[in-house]
Amino acid sequence: MYKVKVFVTLKESVLDPQGTAVKGSLHRMEYNEVQDVRIGKYLELTIEDSVKDLDQAIREMCEKLLSNPVIEDYRYEVEEVVAQ
Amino acid sequence: MRFAVIVFPGSNCDIDMFHAVKDELGAEAEYVWHDEESLDRFDGILxxxxxxxxxxxxxxxxxxxxxxxxxxKKAAEAGKPVLGVCNGFQILQEAGLLPGAMRRNESLKFICKQEALKVVNNETMFSSSYGKDEEIIIPIAHGAGNYYCDEETLKQLEEENRIIFRYKNNPNGSVSDIAGIMNAKGNVLGMMPHPERAVSELLGSADGLKLFQSIVKSWRENHVLSS
Structure with missing residues (x-):
């Protein structure tokens, strides 16, 4: 089994109104060192070994459904999970 | 002319849309549940x-x-009118039938109010009953209506006259004040404002009715007169 961790964030070029609001809040808490906040999504997929091409499958899932390539970027990490 | 009103789990303007088309416009309408595959029996999709x-x-x-x-998608390819309002517009974008994507409103607030729009292009099957640059009042109700597309796409939309409606006072941060856009072929329109909620004076505005009347007019010109 594979555990796949997918991170989806708004593209650098797209303004993130939620991130901007959170940054303002952090500044009011006097964490003035915070320069930028970007809010994204974190997804965990558990995938069977039988998948043919894991990377290709993940890329397809990310580009077709998990992220919207018009406004979002994604990256992922794969962990192999050994059955106990 | 027979319209399909598509109903997804979580649709909540389907009854308004049905009422607008059936009772105010006087056309035929039918609810279609999301797991049906064929829309061949319809002339227009909402x-x-x-x-x-x-x-x-x-x-x-x-x-x-x-x-x-x-x-x-099949109806869109066949040239039938397809109108997506609000969440319907968002679905058409996700499905790749219209360019761009929606971000959360700039204010992060859900905005529900009457909005003044400008009819930028009145030479389409969706807007021919309006005057050029006519100002109309149509309500909006959305939390994610902040239209985004890259500069290249925007240039293309402008050059091809595919921006149909613009906000007079941009309420949500949309690129180029965009409230509604069309596909290249001219038969798929997506808009965030709700024309189906502005179909009689009792509702505060009847300006949305002309949009539906435009669709019927265009359909009649192509089907009734030639047959």
Whole structure:
């Protein structure tokens, strides 16, 4: 089994109104060192070994459904999970 | 002319849309559940607003893979009028039938109010009953209506006159004040404002009715007169 961790964030070029609001809040808490906040999504997929091409499958899932390539970027990490 | 009003789990403007088309416009209308595949028996397709699939993941993201979307794509390819309002617009974007994507409103607030729009292009099957640059009042009700596309796409939309409606006072941060856009072929329109909520003076405005009348007018010109 594979555990796949997918991170989806708004593209650098797209303004993130939620991130901007959170940054303002952090500044009011006097964490003035915070320069930028970007809010994204974190997804965990558990995938069977039988998948043919894991990377290709993940890329397809990310580009077709998990992220919207018009406004979002994604990256992922794969962990192999050994059955106990 | 027979319209399909597509109903997804979480649609909530389907009844308004049905009422507008059936009672105010006087056309035929039928609700179509999201797991139906064929829309061949309809002349026009309406995707209403709401929160399909609870807006899970992204607005419209899950709905794009509903069975009925195969029928919507087929209808779009066949040149039938396809109108997506609010969540319906978001679904059409996710399905790749219209360019761009929606971000959360700039203010992060859900905005529900009457909005002044300008009819930028009145030479389409959706807007021919309006005057050029006519100002109309149509309500908006959305949390994610902040239209985004890259500069290249915007240039293309402008050059091809595919921006149909613009906000007079941009309420949500949309690129180029965009409230509604069309596909290249001219038969798929997506808009965030709700024309189906502005179909009689009792509702505060009847300006939305002309949009539906334009669709019927165009259909009659192509079907009734020639047959």
């Amino acid at each position: 995707l209403p607003g709401g929160f399909s699939y609870g807006d899970y993941l992204r607005t419209g993201a899950i709905a794009q893979f509903s069975h009925v979307m195969d029928g919507v």
